[in-house]
Amino acid sequence: MKPISRRSFLERSGTGMAAAAAIPALEVPTFQSQPQPAEERGREVHLKVNGKDHRVKVEDHWTLVEVLRDHLGLTGTRVGCDRGECGACTVLLDGKSLYACSYLAVWADGKEISTVEGLAEGDQLDPLQEAFIEHDGPQCGFCTSGQLMSAKALLNQNPNPTEEEARQALAGNICRCSNFNRYLEAVLATSGKGSSRG
Amino acid sequence: MKSFTNVNPENRQEVVSLLKKVIEEGKTASLAGGGSDLLGMIKDDLVAPDVVVNLKDLEGLQKIEPHSQGVRIGGLVTLQELSQHPLILSQYTVLAEAAGTVATPQIRNVGTVAGNICQRPWCWYFRQGFPCFKHGGDRCYSVVGQNQLHAIFGGGPSFIVHPSDTAPALMALEARFRIAGPDGERVVPASEFFVLPREEVSRENILGPDEVLVEIELPPARQNVKSTYVKIMDREAWTHAVLSVAAVLEIDQGVCRKARIVLGAVAPIPWHLPHVERMLVGQRITADLAGDAGRAAVSRAQPLAKNGYKIPLTEALVRRTLISLAG
Structure with missing residues (x-):
């Protein structure tokens, strides 16, 4: 069997993703459509x-x-x-x-x-989300929702934070891709633009 | 996480009677102020309470109340509230600064001042579940192990350092702690609240299993007082102190009338330096005197194999803190 190289893996998974994207009707089951039954006790x-x-x-x-x-x-x-x-x-x-x-x-x-x-309204992203995209905040994306909520908490209370205040507000969110500065830029870019919905 | 029963008492008497009842039934209870640290300890199997007593809804302990005898701070006031309260910021600056350095916004929003004072050690052996003195075992693993962050004062047989930021600040402010227990309430000075491991190795303070720290009482603010909390960390955010200094100076016409200096993260309790304070009272705090004070601060230090760096660090931080406050 031919060993799998990094290149061949990426090529194959890339094809797979393209194929999936080509089937618009592909239904992904969500938790919303099938909620777990509530526990009897509790x-x-x-x-x-x-x-x-x-x-x-x-x-x-x-x-x-x-x-x-x-x-x-x-x-x-x-x-x-x-x-x-x-x-x-x-x-x-x-x-x-x-x-x-x-x-x-x-x-x-x-x-x-x-x-x-709760940040977006339908297809309309929150300005913070827009800025996160604009400034390439997320890499792997795992920490992004937490970063967004910390930023939201900051801007709700302080719509025009200083850089230091924004750094402090994001200090409790670790990004293993180390994109801290991008997140910071995005938050500062959003501040003062009336992002505070929700 | 192991299961337990959560109870929501409404007042402090109810808490005390609940604790009494649980103990009489041969079960264990843990108190949850903010609860962040407690839940982590339960997940890591470091504690296994049958009952978690949620203190969040207790009547009347969420307020900061000035009165003629000083300021009363409910034990459930969050670290965030404490760090931003105008009266604390202006008159008891050391406490606001200390509360503001704790952990992260997410922790400060739920973490309470009583919880911060009573939190368990962050020694890595203790937190990894090693059967050390603090877990009822028969040794302190840091003695011959990794002791970079351990005590240089007051150690033995356990060498943990007290992890609280607000505790050194409250000791420097000569706060008093109100404790509710089965026989009513008692008030003790902050300096008598914490206990060294040589007195009681399994816990860090005088609280019995059926007692709860309900309030902190600050003495009236005095004129000409300046105070500050300086915290050294091994990174810039979200960690405990490697060393901290809480200092309160009363300076009138350039002369130090009163001084309180308490170190954090160097001893199993907040480490008060009365002999250094005596050097300062009645003197003008010059750079030379601050240097002497820094040297005196560490004169009785007893480092372990890997924490000797804390000695010059402490010496320098005491000197710098005094110079910045007096300047």
Whole structure:
């Protein structure tokens, strides 16, 4: 058998991706269309996520990010370290950023939560998202939703941050591709442009 | 994560009676202020509480209240609120600065001042679950192991350093801590709250398993006081101190009338330097005196194999902090 080289792998997977892209009707099952059944045990909590009310039965030890991803299908919020260190799970709770991996779902009962899914309105991206694209913020993209939410929390409270303030606001989000400066540029480029929707 | 029951008491009496009940049933309870650190410890199997007591909804402990005897800070005030509160920023600057250096915005938004004071050590052996003194074991692995970040003062038998940023600031401000327990409440000076491992090796403070730190009381702000918190980290963001200095100086007409200097991250408790303070009182703080103070600050240091660098670092930071405050 011919060994797989990096080049041949990329060529083949590139063909595969092109083929998939050529089938517009290809349906990707989403969590939204097939939500997991609520657990029998546990207690019901009321979460208002991106303006929409959800009543979910949760167990006490479930984290907020587990419920968002696995039970509400909002997989834009990522789990990196699961220890409150990397920032990929950043969401806003009553307007303030926090690590959703380090917060229990039961503690969020009755609170308003904003996730990355709430930033765009239909096809209209949030100015922050536009700037992230413009400034080539994401490389692998894994940390991007967390970076967006930290930036959102900053601009909601401080629409015209200094560079130092923006650096501090993004300090809790690690980018393993090391694109920190691009994210910073994007946030500064957005500031003062009235990005603060949602 | 291991399962547990979360309970949401509404007031401090309820917390205390809950703790009592859980202990009587032979179970274990953990207190959650912000909860970030606790959940990490549960995930890493470092603690396994049957009950998590969520303190977020406790009545009346989310406020910073000035009154005639000083300022009362509820234990559940977040580090973010503390770092931005106008009164704390202007009159108790060292505390606002210390709170602002903790971790990241996401942690400061949920992390509480009581939780920051009571957090467990960040020694890598402890956090990796080594069966050390802090986990009920019979040794401190840092003694012959990797001890770059460990204690140069007050160590033995455990050489952890106290990880809190707000604790040195509160000791420098002569804060008092209000503790609720089964026999009512007691108030202790911050300097008597923390315990050295040679007194009690398994924990870092005097809190019993059925007690909770509910409030911090600051003395009235004084005239002519300047204070600051300087934190050295091994990177620019999101980590604990390698060393920190909390300093409060009262300077009237160029002469130091009162001084409080407390070091962080060099000892198993916030490390108070009364002998250095005595050198400063009644003197003009010149560069020479600040240099003498820096040398005196480290005169009793006892480094381990790999943390000797903390000695010149401490000497320089004490000197620089004094010069910048007095200048």
